[in-house]
Amino acid sequence: MLSREENDLLTRTGPGTPMGEMMRRYWIPALLSWEIPEPDCPPVRVKLFAEPLVMFRDSDGRIGLLDEFCAHRGTSLWLGRNEQRGLRCVWHGWKYDVTGQCVHQLNETDETSFAHKIRVKSYPTCELGGVVWAYMGPPEKVPPLPKFGWTQVAETHRHVSKVIEECNWLQGLEGGLDQSHVGILHKSFRHDQANPGSLPDSFNARGGSPSFDIEPTSFGHRYVAIRPLGERQRYVRGYNFVMPFTQIRPFSPKNEAEAEKKFNPGHMWVPIDDENCVVWNWMYSWGKEPLTDDDRTERSLANGPDDVDQKTFRSFRRKENDWLIDRAMQRKENFSGIVGVNTQDRAVQELQGRIADRTKEHLGPADQAIIVARQVLLQAVKAVRAGEDPPGTDTSYYRARSAVKIIAADAPWRTAILDDMYPSAADQLAVD
Template sequence: MLSRDENHILTQTDQGTPMGDVMRRYWLPALLSEEIPNADCPPVRVKLLGEKLVAFRDTGGRIGLLDEFCPHRLASLFLGRNEEHGLRCVFHGWKFDVAGNCLDMMNEPPDSDFKDKMWTKSYPTVEAGGVVWAYLGPEDRIPPPPNFEWTQVQATHRHVSKNRQECNWLQGLEGGVDTAHAPILHRAITANTDRAGIAVNSNFVVGSAPALEVDTTDYGYRYVGVRALGEKGNYVRAYHYVMPFHQFRPRQAAGYQGQPAKPHVAGHMWVPMDDENCMIYNFIYSFGEEPITEEEWQEIERGYGRGPQDILPDFRTKGNIGNDWLIDRQAQRTETFTGIEGINAQDVAVQESMGPIVDRTRENLTRSDMAIVAARRMLLEASRTVADGGDPPGVGTSYYNVRAIESVVPIGVEWRDALMPDMYPKS
């Protein structure tokens, strides 16, 4: 349970708020590279931490991320013409480069130097892992690039997508670090179904309620769910939480959508658009030799409920809060625990069902919520650190090395001894 004040601090990310100041110390996913696929392509709108922005790729391939509204009379630059190394407002023809410099003013006489005095807000970007990342913080605190293992593997070994969730970012993150819900919310209640779900005979379900452990690190924490399988040992799922909103989970055991064991890791980033909407970036990658083919990925995405056919033009899913996530009561009786199609669609449904910003003063937490409590503590602590002029966790490079791992560990073997080398493969 949190106080009302703490809940406000954690959930508000506009400019000048404590958590807004924390978020502005990290590289933030702003859009997918494929949304601005080539030079001079149409600009796109971006909403990040309550700020309305416009992204474009100029003639030289450089990316601009500007204030959406033209500084002349505030027309949207989304309508702009992306032409010859700049984005031109269609109202009176002011033109800006990727750094926000004004290059030209069509409503001013040729001898006017007013354009040299005019500029618009622009934010630095880097492109990594098929994502355009933006930095909205103080210039002198810009962190090293977001070199997660997934952004560094070959493009053939990685896939990334995004979909929008209509609630506060923290509800998404808290669902992500809550491993206890997985074999309940996502359960397939019969083997006799084609619908995606966690199988009744899987270690996940057989191992029942997990014992949780959380180890704090300088990037966030690692956490495990340990499920007892009797003589076979303990099924250990080891995850990472990287500040402020990254979750990494293993996807290696045989049985995911009927597949054999694979060296795969998946995860999400819950990026605040504003206080009542977030964009979920979903990634999956292979750290082995084999790539993840386009076909394989499409199949995975469908299982999560976000295949291409499931996504609306504004990145919401077709099943959404406006239509009760297309819950199918017959399927709920006979096939899956929820009757909602798609694993992550189920996550989105429960998180949105709490309301746009859940009232955390009304909760009753248990030991199974340990990782959620740890994330809140860490975020609140970070807000104090940043307010005092310090650096929050995870702005260094220690997360470059993290990998999520799952394994059955023999009885009597401590999971850290068994798994830590693989959880930090490059150290």
């Protein structure tokens, strides 16, 4: 368990908080590119680390991420007109460029204008992998671009989605890192095919309780879940945790044929504020085979358009309707009675409360990945406080992937999967 002070340190990410200041040292996913699809399209509200912001794509295609509120009288620039290389407030006509500089004041004459003295807060952005990223830290500490493997493949080979989770970001991250729940929460009682919303027992929930090996990396840590398959084999799943909120996880195939696909998925849990986060979901093919339309539905995970409102990014199955739990399904088809693997995750995490009280928990050996992640996060906060760079603000994670294999019971897992988790340049798509 954690002390109250440690729990607050890990979960509070607003301006000026130690965790928030550490997390601002990384590139942060802010919007899907299609949310601001063309020059002069409508602006979009964005909230990151409890900061209300507005994003727009100007007439030249440049992206601005500004304080949401006009410097004049404080109304929202989201109402503004995106036109002629700037975002103009509709109240008094003050106009801002992508740097936050006020460039025109409709309510002042040329003689009385003081636009050159006015600037609203702005943050740098970049666009990679169909995502607009923001950097919110010190200008002199901008890290290399976030070139995760999935950002470096063609659009035909990747899929990215997002959904709002109604709890603190750390609950989501810890749920992703926790592997001992997979064969329980996501268990299907139907062995002939994958039950909607559940992963097939024959793949993701094999064997009994897992054992774990966890090792530090320069960007976070890797963790390996090992499940017995009878007396002669073991089922090994290797993951990477990339600071501060990214999980790279193995692909979970639906059948033996899919087991040959060279796919790699993952998640990022980005704070909106201390009581809500955005779960970013991505999957990409690092082989020649592109993703199919069916791959993009995210049907078993319930993250796609059939399950998540594409305007609000709220799941149709959520806390206010009890995630549409079906008790008959719970008795006969799956362990939870809830459709969608990630809906199941969100249900148990959201019911921990908006900010989980970790002073009351009792962790065991199966929770090692969570314990280590907390240690890495706390150490990173201390490093930033001491004027040092936190882990993962370099390029060390660029080639990180995940891996899954069935190996002999006496075979070392490192020999079997490490090359797959960190492929050489010759064995993967080039990352420039």
